[in-house]
Amino acid sequence: MKSKSKRIAGYILLAVLVLVGGVAIYIYKEYNRKVKDTASLKTDFSLTAKILVDEFEKNDSLAGRKYLDKVIEVGGQVKDISKEDNGFLTVSLGDSTYSTSIRCSVDSTHSKELQLVKQNQLVLLKGICTGFNRDELLGSDVFLVRCVLINNN
Amino acid sequence: MSLKKYFLLMILFFVAGIGYGQRYFTKSGKIAFDATTPSSPEKIKGKSHTAVCVLDTKTGALQFSVLMKGFEFDRALMQEHFNENYVESDKFPKSEFRGTVTANDKINYTQDGKYKVEVKGTMTLHGESKEVVTNGELKVDNGKIKLEANFDVLLADYKVSIPGLVADKVSKIAKIEVDCALELFKN
Numbered sequence: 001m002k003s004k005s006k007r008i009a010g011y012i013l014l015a016v017l018v019l020v021g022g023v024a025i026y027i028y029k030e031y032n033r034k035v036k037d038t039a040s041l042k043t044d045f046s047l048t049a050k051i052l053v054d055e056f057e058k059n060d061s062l063a064g065r066k067y068l069d070k071v072i073e074v075g076g077q078v079k080d081i082s083k084e085d086n087g088f089l090t091v092s093l094g095d096s097t098y099s100t101s102i103r104c105s106v107d108s109t110h111s112k113e114l115q116l117v118k119q120n121q122l123v124l125l126k127g128i129c130t131g132f133n134r135d136e137l138l139g140s141d142v143f144l145v146r147c148v149l150i151n152n153n
Numbered sequence: 154m155s156l157k158k159y160f161l162l163m164i165l166f167f168v169a170g171i172g173y174g175q176r177y178f179t180k181s182g183k184i185a186f187d188a189t190t191p192s193s194p195e196k197i198k199g200k201s202h203t204a205v206c207v208l209d210t211k212t213g214a215l216q217f218s219v220l221m222k223g224f225e226f227d228r229a230l231m232q233e234h235f236n237e238n239y240v241e242s243d244k245f246p247k248s249e250f251r252g253t254v255t256a257n258d259k260i261n262y263t264q265d266g267k268y269k270v271e272v273k274g275t276m277t278l279h280g281e282s283k284e285v286v287t288n289g290e291l292k293v294d295n296g297k298i299k300l301e302a303n304f305d306v307l308l309a310d311y312k313v314s315i316p317g318l319v320a321d322k323v324s325k326i327a328k329i330e331v332d333c334a335l336e337l338f339k340n
Contacts, residue, residue, distance in 0.1 A: 033229045064246065068222060082181065084334075088202060090181050103180060105202050130222035131246050133205055138178055138338065143203050143220055 038107055038126055039148045041071045049076025049093040053100045056132045056142050067129040073150060074102055075124040078117055089114055091125065091147070099139035104147040113149040124151040175210050175262075175337060177298045182206045182333035184219050188308075188324040197323060199224035199235060206333045208298060213257025215272060217250040217331075239313050240279050248278040250285075260291065267292050272302065281311040289331070298335040303328065 045067065052074055055063040076093035079101055083089050089111045094101035104125050106114050117123055127144030134140045182204030188197045204219040221242035226232040236242040252274015254260070260268050270291045275282050289302030306327045308315065315323045 030230060031228070034227070035225065035229045035232060068243070068246075084181065088181075090202075103203065105181070130203070131220035133218055133220065133247070135205065135218075137176070138180065138205070138207065141180060141205075143223060145203065145223055145225065 035146070037109070037148075038071065038128065038146045039110065041126075041128075043073045043126060044070040046073040047075075049074050049102045050095060050098075052102060052142055053094060053098065057100055057140065060132045060134065064132065068131060070129055071126065072129050072144060073124060073126045074104075074144065075122065075151075076102065078119050078121050078123055081114075081117060081119065087111060091117065091123070092141075093123070093125070101139065101141055102144060103141045104144045107146045107148055110148040117149070117152055121152065123149065126150050176207055177210060177335035178205070178207045178338045179333050179335050180205050182217070182219075182331070184217075184332075185330040186224060187328040187330070188326075190322065190324040193322050193324075196227075197231065199226045199232070201225070204331075204333065206300070206335060207338075208254070208300070208335055210257075210260075210262040210298075213254035213260075215250070215252055215254055215274065219248050221246055221248060238316065239308075245278075245280045248276070250274055250276045252285075254291070260293075262293055262298070265293050265295065276306075278306070278311040279313050283310050296337065300331065300333045300335065302331040305329070 052063075052067070052072070055066070074093060077095065078091060079094050079096055080092040081089065082092075088108060089106040091104045091106060091114065092101045093104060104127050125144070125147045127147030130143045130145050132140065132142050181202055183200065183202055184204045185198065185200045189195075201219050201223040202225075203223045204217055206218075207216045208214070221240045222236060224232070224235060226235065240248075252272055255271045255273050260266075260270070268291045269288065271286065271288055273286045274284070276285045277283075285304070287302055287304040289300060289304075292299040292301075306329055308325055308327055315325065
């Protein structure tokens with residue numbers, strides 16, 4: 001009788017230990033979780049630069065609700081590429097007759113793939129939408145961050 | 154409006170635009186945010202590379218605009234907390250500053266040089282606006298203008314609350330670091 005209840009107590013202890021261990025591992029993993037590489041993320045929306053620009057131009061709060069924080073694959077013509085002293089690349093996509101563009105800051109671990117991209121070339125990029133900045137003077141922009149190159153032809 | 158009048162008006166705007174002064178801008182300004190305290194288990198630091206900044210060298214008018222979701226952190230969890238619990242970026246997607254460089258007339262923008270400057274204006278963060286004054290450095294270098302500033306933001310001023318559980322792990326005062334390289338805006 002005594003040994004049976006001891007055995008049960010042992011099982012309970014084991015179960016508690018496994019549970020505590022599981023929670024500890026979960027907390028540890030969650031705490032150390034890194035921001036995922038965009039290349040490995042599932043695409044939520046795939047569209048052209050023009051469509052994305054038009055949606056934000058028409059109604060930025062509506063488009064914001066739809067696209068913010070989402071993984072977007074966007075295809076378009078390279079309007080401009082800027083490289084900073086520290087190698088940080090920003091690719092601007094869109095029609096040259098349009099003042100609004102999609103500004104894609106390139107994930108620094110993937111900037112190599114974009115080194116050869118030239119102005120006016122058609123590219124397909126994937127990034128995360130962080131918002132829209134309306135600017136009558138400089139031209140408005142839809143911002144994508146942590147962008148990676150999907151295709152360049 | 155007749156076509157002729159329309160053209161006259163266009164020319165007028167154009168001329169007025171030239172007389173108004175030169176604008177310098179960037180759309181890839183860097184703004185970093187640091188809320189690390191001595192008791193933080195690690196650095197609480199986020200950085201945006203997508204701040205938009207415009208400076209009118211004639212009037213000294215200075216504007217910043219930064220999307221809160223553009224701040225990137227090393228740890229995903231920190232980035233999520235920053236957006237969801239602290240700055241509530243779904244509700245308040247943008248932070249802005251509108252102000253002027255005081256003593257703008259002392260700066261010679263046509264010649265290379267370094268200046269200590271004071272900037273005064275209104276900062277909006279988390280839907281709250283506040284008057285701020287800060288010091289920084291303005292560098293005219295080969296036709297470009299570099300702006301650098303470090304200042305503190307008391308989070309309570311902008312109604313950014315820190316949950317009691319992590320109150321001693323997250324600084325109540327965030328250090329903001331601004332680093333922008335502006336180029337001449339060509340119409």
